[in-house]
Amino acid sequence: MNLAITDVRLTPILVADPPLLNTQGVHQPYTPRLIVEVVTADGITGVGETYGDAKYLELARPFAERLKGHQVSDLNGLFTLADQVAVDRSRVENAVDVGGLRGVQTADKLRLSVVSAFEVACLDALGKALGLPVHALLGGKVRDAVEYSAYLFYKWADHPEGVPAEKDDWGAAVDPAGVVEQARRFKERYGFTSFKLKGGVFPPDEEIAAVRALAEAFPGHPLRLDPNGAWSVEASIKVAQELRDVLEYLEDPALGTPAMAEVAERTGVPLATNMCVTTFAEIKEAFTKGAVQVVLSDHHYWGGLRNTQQLAAVCRTFGVGVSMHSNTHLGISLAAMTHVAATVPNLHHACDSHYPWQSEDVLTERLTFEGGKVAVSDAPGLGVELDRERLAVLHRRWLDDDGALRDRDDAAAMRIADPEWVTPSMPRW
Numbered sequence: 001m002n003l004a005i006t007d008v009r010l011t012p013i014l015v016a017d018p019p020l021l022n023t024q025g026v027h028q029p030y031t032p033r034l035i036v037e038v039v040t041a042d043g044i045t046g047v048g049e050t051y052g053d054a055k056y057l058e059l060a061r062p063f064a065e066r067l068k069g070h071q072v073s074d075l076n077g078l079f080t081l082a083d084q085v086a087v088d089r090s091r092v093e094n095a096v097d098v099g100g101l102r103g104v105q106t107a108d109k110l111r112l113s114v115v116s117a118f119e120v121a122c123l124d125a126l127g128k129a130l131g132l133p134v135h136a137l138l139g140g141k142v143r144d145a146v147e148y149s150a151y152l153f154y155k156w157a158d159h160p161e162g163v164p165a166e167k168d169d170w171g172a173a174v175d176p177a178g179v180v181e182q183a184r185r186f187k188e189r190y191g192f193t194s195f196k197l198k199g200g201v202f203p204p205d206e207e208i209a210a211v212r213a214l215a216e217a218f219p220g221h222p223l224r225l226d227p228n229g230a231w232s233v234e235a236s237i238k239v240a241q242e243l244r245d246v247l248e249y250l251e252d253p254a255l256g257t258p259a260m261a262e263v264a265e266r267t268g269v270p271l272a273t274n275m276c277v278t279t280f281a282e283i284k285e286a287f288t289k290g291a292v293q294v295v296l297s298d299h300h301y302w303g304g305l306r307n308t309q310q311l312a313a314v315c316r317t318f319g320v321g322v323s324m325h326s327n328t329h330l331g332i333s334l335a336a337m338t339h340v341a342a343t344v345p346n347l348h349h350a351c352d353s354h355y356p357w358q359s360e361d362v363l364t365e366r367l368t369f370e371g372g373k374v375a376v377s378d379a380p381g382l383g384v385e386l387d388r389e390r391l392a393v394l395h396r397r398w399l400d401d402d403g404a405l406r407d408r409d410d411a412a413a414m415r416i417a418d419p420e421w422v423t424p425s426m427p428r429w
């Protein structure tokens with residue numbers, strides 16, 4: 001068996017995205033992703049997926065060049081190689097994370113976000129070579145299916161007039177009735193039993209009303225609200241108090257560990273985060289201060305599936321919960337999330353996934369949710385197959401773009417509807 005990498009293919013693509021609202025603006029009609037393929041000397045191809053904005057591509061290209069001859073089994077070596085790739089400082093210093101809402105930006109985090117796709121691709125190739133599923137390479141699954149929650153968004157019916165976009169069939173959701181209707185459809189289509197509402201869009205009272213409406217429509221279902229740090233400590237405490245009987249957790253109500261710690265201390269509602277604990281370096285302060293009760297991991301920016309397992313082990317040690325965050329992603333990443341989630345014993349909350357919002361994919365067969373769960377594949381590797389024709393079509397869209405959509409920018413998308421829009425300063429309320 002020859003596990004040496006002989007070829008690496010990087011394919012940036014643009015995928016359709018509905019007009020989903022968040023505190024920074026609205027999603028653009030197409031969003032960039034990067035599809036990574038590693039090919040071994042034996043002709044086995046492994047696939048991975050990560051963010052596709054220019055700053056990730058700029059790193060992925062020189063990194064890919066260093067991979068020729070690298071063994072797909074040498075996962076630790078990927079990180080050593082990545083350290084050799086210089087990060088342009090302007091990419092991280094004072095940079096506003098215009099679309100990600102994923103916390104601090106550092107050179108390491110940028111590297112990890114790129115390496116994660118290669119780690120997944122190597123695991124996929126290794127699994128195919130050995131005839132083993134990725135979860136087996138990670139130590140084995142402890143469950144046969146992974147539970148996800150419905151990721152509800154305030155949403156316009158369509159992207160602004162005149163903007164080329166794919167039509168979706170979800171309709172608008174800009175008030176409590178719209179949010180409940182969206183949740184109903186999520187439940188009907190996918191069987192989800194817990195609901196997360198992306199908040200920070202309307203004043204807190206309106207979002208409290210939406211969560212109350214969800215609680216009435218779906219009694220006993222776990223509910224979460226995530227304003228991405230848009231509230232002051234006082235506003236966060238007010239929301240926590242008003243919703244404490246129905247919330248499973250409140251996600252990133254306020255920005256930064258000190259503010260989260262204050263909210264946690266003054267309310268009994270558990271706090272989750274994918275903004276103030278996004279790197280190993282941020283764990284100590286947050287856990288010592290009791291700022292978070294659930295860390296939402298994301299294998300992209302935590303640096304892959306094995307780092308996600310390490311994060312879960314640290315959380316377990318400190319009695320902090322762990323679950324999963326998600327940005328716009330396709331089926332390769334959902335498969336990777338499902339494999340690693342299947343191996344984490346202390347995963348007790350349904351994971352987030354944007355996947356239902358993505359009408360397009362690069363797989364021959366989409367992953368499906370049954371009863372809100374994705375079955376853990378036992379096929380070799382990730383258990384997914386790339387659809388090269390679809391990949392080519394979505395790459396062609398990226399090639400044809402004049403650059404406007406190659407970097408996700410939710411504020412720019414909002415300015416098309418509201419020319420006065422500027423990224424709100426935080427806390428917004």
Ligand SMILES: O=C([O-])C(=O)C[C@H](O)[C@@H](O)C(=O)[O-]
Nearest residue numbers: 022099100101274326327328
């Ligand atoms: O849980 C979160 O904070 C997210 O998923 C952040 C994302 O950027 C989400 O708000 C989005 O895509 O609009």
Ligand SMILES: [Mg+2]
Nearest residue numbers: 226251252274
């Ligand atoms: Mg969040």
